[in-house]
Amino acid sequence: MSNIQKIHFPGQHHNERIFLVIRRHWLMFAKHVFWLLFMAALPILILLLINIFLTDFFVPDDFFTILIVCGVSTYYLFIWVFFFRDFLDFYLDVWILTDERIVSIEQLGLFHRVVSEVNLTKIQDVTSIVRGAFATFFNYGETHIQSAGSEKRFIFRQIPDPNGIARTILTLHDSARQSSDQYHETRPL
Amino acid sequence: MEIPAFIILIVYGVIVFLFCILAFFNIYHAIRFGIFDTAVKFVTLIFILVSLGIFFITGLFLAESHWRDAKFFIDIPTFSADTSKNVRN
Structure with a gap:
């Protein structure tokens, strides 16, 4: 079992697999x-x-x-x-990619914590942004996720390799959609 | 007017108390929400050790000082009516 599979977070579903745990780029600290x-x-x-x-x-x-x-x-x-x-x-800002959803945990100071999530099947658009010389050299930036849920837009700020993260999200989204479609096709009436 | 040095130590004690409250809140967040790996636990341990180190070094310096006897004197000018200089014709 890889190290990432040993990680568990509060609210994790049974059999939910974690693919990525993303934190802000080390340069921000x-x-x-x-x-x-x-x-x-x-x-x-x-x-x-x-x-x-x-x-x-x-x-x-x-x-x-x-x-x-x-x-x-x-x-x-x-x-x-x-x-x-x-x-x-810095360290308690975490974005978790699982095979079911994306969980965003942002610590906005003491006693101010925002946790939100979006189901992978509800993702409509993913955009990555790398802006500036430092960001280009050190490969960090933002990934924006447009969803159909109440949380319309997820933003991963100052994360490493935002383009790679965007591609990973789209791959996970496709897998989740396929699994969901297969489930609906084979579900007994 | 003389100000004894232990007044400074009392003020310092209040400041240390405020620091402990802030430190407690930060450590509480680290323990409760730093759930993924040992990095947060390690950094928390470093924070506690360095804080204790600062207290220890401060205590060493204060132990060498004569804080029981040290005082700061302030000369407050007083105005009094000097009747001996009154001249009466």
Whole structure:
């Protein structure tokens, strides 16, 4: 059994097979990592500059040492917790392709989660969009799915290989339609 | 007026409490909704370890400081009527 077959998600039907689990492209999280590194280095740089250029003018006593230590600690705690929140916001956005449907799980911040699904047989149109130089080099973009359900348009944002995902969806859609047609043809009256 | 250093520690304690609330909410989301693989569990563990590391390093620095004795003095100017300079003709 492949690794993907070992995955189970809440609400998964019995005998429902997962084909793909899609997350946003890693580059979307890379900017948060660079931002964290920059913010983490900032107090160190400031303290180094103070130590080099302002030693004669600024000699911290115990009170100011405590103030600086608590201030820097607070700073690092909060940039760290917000970085963790950004990671969860990135990682908990998931699109799952099964042999029956497409499930979209989007984490839009703390305590705001949107789960929607569309049956594969109801898909009418699939479009992939790659826009910009970065997106072209790193092969990421959007896949738009037009369906006949109440959720008219699914959008997979910032996903890797959107064209390949679109082709996979269409292949799964064709298989689902064939299975559905065979079922209706052979169903006893 | 003197401000003792433990006032800063009280404020810092409140800030740490707020951090713990935020951290709890994030960890709750990670455990409840991070269901697919061990990556979320690993990152959550890293988050907890680094947070504890920050607390530990802060505690080391604070332990070296004389926070019980440290005070900050503010000179507040007072105005008083100096009657000795009044000149009466």
